[in-house]
Every structure is written in C-alpha cells, then in structure tokens.
Amino acid sequence: MADEDTALAEAADAAEAASNTKALDVVARSGFAVMALLHIVIGAIAIALALGQPGQAEPTGAIEQLAANPWGPAVMWAGLTGCAGLAVWQLSEATLRARHLPAGQRAGKFISSGFLAVAYGSVGLTFAGFAVGMRGDSGDSTRDFSTTLIRSPLGVPALIALGLTIIGIGIYFIVKGIRKQFKDELHHFEGTRRGQVISALGVAGHAAKGVALILVGLLFIVAAATNRPGESTGLDGSLKALRDHAAGPYLLTVIAAGLISYGVFALIRARFGRM
Structure with a gap:
C-alpha cells in the first residue's frame, strides 16, 4: 500500500512538473488574452443592448463578431488553442497544485479552478465550432442543458446547486475585486500611478x-424553482432580462463598462500576471 501511495505521489509530481513548462505558460497566457478580448467585445455588445440594438452579449455572440473579420478563421483556431491551454492550466491548478494547499483551501480551489477549466474548455469548443463552420447559440445550449438536467433524477436540486455554485463564484469575484486580492496575481506596477489605474480597472471589472x-x-435557480428550464438562458438572457426593468438600461451600461474594464485588466494580467 505504501509503495502504491509513493508511486501515485511520484506520478503526480511528474505531471505537475510537466504542467509547469514554458510552453503551457505561453499558451495559457494567450488564453487569458483571448478571454480578455471576449470580455471587451461582450461589454461592447451589452452597451449596444442597453441602447436598444440587437446582439448576443455572451461568448458565442462575441466569437461571432470576431469570426466576421477577414482574419476570422485564424482567430478561431488561435482562440481554440489559447482556451484549451488555459483549461489545462486551470485543471492543473485544481488538482496537481491544489495538493499543496491546506485541507480547508483545497476544496475551494478545486471548485473554483475546476469550474474555470470547464468554462474555458467550453469557450474553446465554441471557437472550434466556428472554425469548422458549426455555429451555435449559447442561450439555446444553456436551455437544452437545463432541460436535460431537470428531467433527470434529482434534476431540480442539481440545477439549484449549479445556480448556487455560479452565484458563489460571482460573490467570490466581487469580494476579490473589493479586497483587491487580484494584486497577488499582478504586482508588476505596484506603487506606480499606472498601477493605481490598473487596480481601479481590476476592482470595477471583478x-x-x-x-x-x-x-x-439566479436564472438557473428560477428555472429550477418554476420547472421552466427555458428561463435559464445564460449571460445574454440575464442581461436582456435586466434591461427590461425600469432602470435596466442604466444598470446594464454600468455592468457593460465593468466587463470592458475587466477585459482591459485581464489583457494586462495576461502579459504581466503571475502564473
């Protein structure tokens, strides 16, 4: 038994060493840059929605915008590569490097980085779909997923749990922004005027x-509580639902500006951030 534990530990150490390569670092940083660009485009689409214009303020809509330019195919494959590398890096964060954390932090890291690994992998698959000419709607995909899940055994509790998990991650981002915990990842400009601007972008963006x-x-929870999976329409649906309220366009504009801020911050983090 001890020999098996030692072999597993050695295999995990070898896998962790492999995940620390310069090549994966470069690809993961490019993935951060891709996600940053998507946030900027989504923010721009959200501003258009606030002004009454059509659009899809979610990754598929942003990727569709990028695919429409003359360099579209190359951008799609580059996006796929970056997101795949970033997903692998987050997966290693959730498993291999999380081994060294205290037990109390290990579960949180597994959930947060594991969720991000799935999210980045999903965006990578969307890039792949556009690259080979298979375009989709993430709102439809979210509805289909919710419908399939809610019809399964324990589907309603599972959908509620998913909604609560996403809300928890959202609260984590807000707390991280307010407490400026992102400074642990980006300290290159610490103590400079430029650093103050980057810090402000980080707070607003997170x-x-x-x-x-x-x-x-919340939309996932509403869909589960009302047994109407069509209510779960992802980011685009949630922003459009917000827009339809009295002060919605103003709130949507503020969120859109924040998403653009996050995108700019993430671009800087992609270049100078600690991995």
Whole structure:
C-alpha cells in the first residue's frame, strides 16, 4: 500500500512538473488574452443592448463578431488553442497544485479552478465550432442543458446547486475585486500611478463580472424553482432580462463598462500576471 501511495505521489509530481513548462505558460497566457478580448467585445455588445440594438452579449455572440473579420478563421483556431491551454492550466491548478494547499483551501480551489477549466474548455469548443463552420447559440445550449438536467433524477436540486455554485463564484469575484486580492496575481506596477489605474480597472471589472455571474446563477435557480428550464438562458438572457426593468438600461451600461474594464485588466494580467 505504501509503495502504491509513493508511486501515485511520484506520478503526480511528474505531471505537475510537466504542467509547469514554458510552453503551457505561453499558451495559457494567450488564453487569458483571448478571454480578455471576449470580455471587451461582450461589454461592447451589452452597451449596444442597453441602447436598444440587437446582439448576443455572451461568448458565442462575441466569437461571432470576431469570426466576421477577414482574419476570422485564424482567430478561431488561435482562440481554440489559447482556451484549451488555459483549461489545462486551470485543471492543473485544481488538482496537481491544489495538493499543496491546506485541507480547508483545497476544496475551494478545486471548485473554483475546476469550474474555470470547464468554462474555458467550453469557450474553446465554441471557437472550434466556428472554425469548422458549426455555429451555435449559447442561450439555446444553456436551455437544452437545463432541460436535460431537470428531467433527470434529482434534476431540480442539481440545477439549484449549479445556480448556487455560479452565484458563489460571482460573490467570490466581487469580494476579490473589493479586497483587491487580484494584486497577488499582478504586482508588476505596484506603487506606480499606472498601477493605481490598473487596480481601479481590476476592482470595477471583478465586481461587474461577479454581478453578471450572480444574474446567470439566479436564472438557473428560477428555472429550477418554476420547472421552466427555458428561463435559464445564460449571460445574454440575464442581461436582456435586466434591461427590461425600469432602470435596466442604466444598470446594464454600468455592468457593460465593468466587463470592458475587466477585459482591459485581464489583457494586462495576461502579459504581466503571475502564473
């Protein structure tokens, strides 16, 4: 038994060493840059929605915008590569490197980084779909997923649990922004005027991203509570639902500006952030 534990530990150490390669670092950083660009485009689409224009304020809509430019196919494959690398890096964070954390932090890291690994992998698959000419609607995909899940045994509790998890991650982003915990990841400009601007972008961006995630999570819970899976329409649906309220366009504009701020911050983090 001891020999088996030792062999497993050695295999985990070898896998962790492999995940620390320069190549994966570069690809993961490019993935951060891709996600940053998507946040900027989603924020721009959200501003258009607030002004009454059509659009899809979610990753599929943003990727569709990027695919429409002359370099679209190359951008799609580059996006797929970056997101795949970032998903692998987050998966290693959730498993291999989380081994060294105290037991109390290990579960949280597994959930947060594991969720991000799935999210980045999903965005990568969307890039792949556009690259090979298979375009979809993430709102439809979310509805289909919710419908399938809610019809399964324990589907309603599972959908509620998913919504609560997304809300929890949203709260984590808000707290991280308010407490400026992102400075642990980005300290290159610490103590400079430029650093103050980057810090402000980080606070606004993390808070806006957190609010957007909470809205998405709430739609999952509403869908489960009312047994209407069509209500869970992802980020685009949650932002459009917000827009339809009295002060919705103003709130949507604030969230959109925050998402753009997060995108700019994430671009800087992609280049200078600690991995």
